[in-house]
Amino acid sequence: MYLQIDFNSDEAIYIQLRNQIIYGIATSQLQVGENLPSVRDLAEDVGINMHTVNKAYTILKQEGYLKLDRRKGAVIAIDIDKLQAIKEMREDLRVVLAKAFCKNISCVEAHEIVNDIFGEFERG
Amino acid sequence: MYLQIDFNSDEAIYIQLRNQIIYGIATSQLQVGENLPSVRDLAEDVGINMHTVNKAYTILKQEGYLKLDRRKGAVIAIDIDKLQAIKEMREDLRVVLAKAFCKNISCVEAHEIVNDIFGEFERG
DNA sequence: AACTTGTTATACTAATAGTATAACAAGTAT
DNA sequence: ATACTTGTTATACTATTAGTATAACAAGTT
Incomplete structure (x- = not known):
């Protein structure tokens, strides 16, 4: 890598x-x-x-x-604490999406980008 | 505020x-x-x-x-450069979602949280 | 015995965060 | 005019962090 x-x-x-x-x-x-x-x-x-x-x-x-x-x-070696992970994700996303919302990026557009990036993961 | x-x-x-x-x-x-x-x-x-x-x-x-x-x-006073904003959002999201994916958070769960947070915006 | 692993300790430089005063230029209020 | 407030700039200082540089240690492998 x-x-x-x-x-x-x-x-x-x-x-x-x-x-x-x-x-x-x-x-x-x-x-x-x-x-x-x-x-x-x-x-x-x-x-x-x-x-x-x-x-x-x-x-x-x-x-x-x-x-x-x-x-x-x-x-x-992944140690999964899913509740903790979700909590952190919410905090991170709140900043990222607030920036996006101020710049007129819609909820639909945000979803599209999330799909794109998850696509990167599934294909490797 | x-x-x-x-x-x-x-x-x-x-x-x-x-x-x-x-x-x-x-x-x-x-x-x-x-x-x-x-x-x-x-x-x-x-x-x-x-x-x-x-x-x-x-x-x-x-x-x-x-x-x-x-x-x-x-x-x-918001100055909107949407292309720039989308580019930044992608970079930010790539880190946030990679963390989430490693911790077994699914694409569907990510979408739900995005919706939650956009809900915070629309209601004020 | 030699070597590699993460780990810890110490020391140093450079950059950043934050504070503390002070002053300046442009504008508002009295 | 005078006093005041605005963002702005300059300087100086402390504390913290980032990064580097050596060195050594304990545990394990070859």
């Missing part, structure tokens, strides 16, 4: 890593049980510091996307 | 202000043409520094939600 960092982005590097790994899981580029590169290898590949990768992995573990094991390394 | 700052949040104060004002516009608590408090008044009310409010106002102006005028102060 290709990880691409934008060093000019206002988004922190470890957040970019986190988001891309989550997107990779959603699109089946990363499968449950699969190993991620070691923090040192990934840091080397992307051209950043080991601790920045470690920060991303630690957050992904805390958010329930990874298990970290000294022997196996970082393994994709 | 009530603005509530969470000083323990990991979200920056000026981002909290921005998001709440956008939500206020979407829910018609703030109408187009209406004045916001002056940067000094709002800072006083909320208990923060003038420049933090100014930062939020400047961003809201830049993102097309406000007009700033030395005589009238800050006035709600």
Whole structure:
């Protein structure tokens, strides 16, 4: 799986890593049980510091996307707390959709885009 | 309109202000043409520094939600670039929905929540 | 024994968030 | 005219975060 960092982005590097790994899981580029590169290898590949990768992995573990094991390394493992996930989604969506509504994006248009993106997931 | 700052949040104060004002516009608590408090008044009310409010106002102006005028102060005024808005929405949604999909939230469930939130807007 | 894994500790730089004063230019109100 | 309010800009300072750089440790593999 290709990880691409934008060093000019206002988004922190470890957040970019986190988001891309989550997107990779959603699109089946990363499968449950699969190993991620070691923090040192990934840091080397992307051209950043080991601790920045470690920060991303630690957050992904805390958010329930990874298990970290000294022997196996970082393994994709989803821990589902659906109530929590729905709550977070509502909070995130409230901001995104308020922006959209102010810019005259309709409920129907929002649904279309949601369908598009879910399409990206199902096809991988 | 009530603005509530969470000083323990990991979200920056000026981002909290921005998001709440956008939500206020979407829910018609703030109408187009209406004045916001002056940067000094709002800072006083909320208990923060003038420049933090100014930062939020400047961003809201830049993102097309406000007009700033030395005589009238800050006035709600939506500048719509729909293509840009849709592009931003897609990028935001891609992250939010990838998280949701990993946590077994279905497309149907996502649609229900979108409807809920649009309901908040139409009723004010 | 050598190597790799995540993990922790320490130290440093750079950037950002927030506060604190102060002043300026343009406009309003008295 | 004078006083006041508006956004705006400048400067300076503190605290926090992001990111880098080394180094070492514990647990496990080869």
